[in-house]
Amino acid sequence: MKLFISILLLIPAIGFAQKFKSDSSYVRFFSEAPLENIEAVNIKGASIIDLSNGNFAFSVPVNQFRFDKSLMEEHFNENYLETEKFPKTTFTGSFKPADLVNGEQTVSAIGEFNLHGQTKPVNIEGTVIKDNGQVTIKAVFDIKLVDYKIKIPKAVFYNIAEEVEVTVYFEYKEL
């Protein structure tokens, strides 16, 4: 009995081996507006996925989004995302279904998305490809700027879409 309890207590340590950490990432947002499309890409994000329970988190340093127009990048950080105040955007949650099988599958990531200091419950549909030692995640979803209190001044309203499309792509290696 005592032996059983000891083994039970040691299980968490075994669970550790189920964690995968991203070694390659690509996060893009795209805003489509009549006057100007705005695109930025960030390759400095990081993510961890725990296959033992389907838990999943990512964190993206906001000041690492790269734009073609440098002034846009500056305004993005200074005026819209207020990067000095809110340096990271994060997601924490878990997959449904939690047991991932080998091959490609559609999953939902249910959890909390934090952007611009605001946390919202989200349900993001994405694709997971699991191939033994390697996992790849891809998701495309829309976020409404107003949900995250990202203010667009009226004078430039037509320049920026109220909803932007976010693409998230991570490749993982076993930790």
Add this chain to the structure above:
Amino acid sequence: MRRIYIFILIAGLLSPAYGQDDLLDMLGDEPPSNEPVTSTFKSTRLINGHTIETRTQGVLEFIIGHRFGRLNEGGENLWGLDFAQIRLGLEYGVTDNLNIGIGRSGVDKTFDLFAKYKFLRQSNTVPVSAALFLSGARRADSFFENQVEGLGIPFEGKFRNAYTYQVLIARKISSALSLQVSPTIIHRNYVATSEEPNDLIALGMGGRYKITNRVTINAEYFPTFNQDSDNYKNAIAIGVDLETGGHVFQLHLTNAQRLQERGFIGETTGNFFDGDIHFGFNISRVFNVAVKENIPKG
């Protein structure tokens, strides 16, 4: 034996939990980045003088500077608004740190050329940003010519020229507050009176305070050190920056009407505290002429 089990029990309780936030904590331990500080000022001008800011590679900026007449001219001249002096300027980012520009001011019919090179960027390990600023200004009106000929000396074209050498040093102290000092030497090939030294030494100082993300208040002062003249005053200016996307509007009150360094540092005649104040504004519009590929490919 029991102790061992208690130990295992405690170890089990202390072992890493597997909540979602803990995954996030595992991601949170990347080393702090040593990124250079950005957005020390909203514009390449504080008010009259240049800031350490440069336009990035491939960006063309069109700046129109206006200075109206003096507020104390009274209602007949609509407190100075009847008379405006303008400088039209074009500036270009050759690289992210090297800008060149040309301008033409109505006052004294002055053409100017400048180059600004940012050689130091503030970061976690570097306390300040710094830039070198060099400019040449050529006065094209006939004032000097008439004066020289009145003295019976042959006029030479080089008499028209003056050169400004500045080191701009700025620190973004907080996201709201940035301060700059600008040690300055202006060499004037020809000066109109003996009270004006050919080499004028001045120390620009100024700063901005951000009220909202898009609005800052600015102040600037350019004391000179070796010009003992009752005619000339140190340039003082206070202003507001309003940013709307690709435009920055800068509104200000200053005792200087001239819009290039020789003029506002060395030849300001108004006494700010006697009401010799010019309302003025700079409007800047940015164009992306030759944008380099910045977005990483996925």
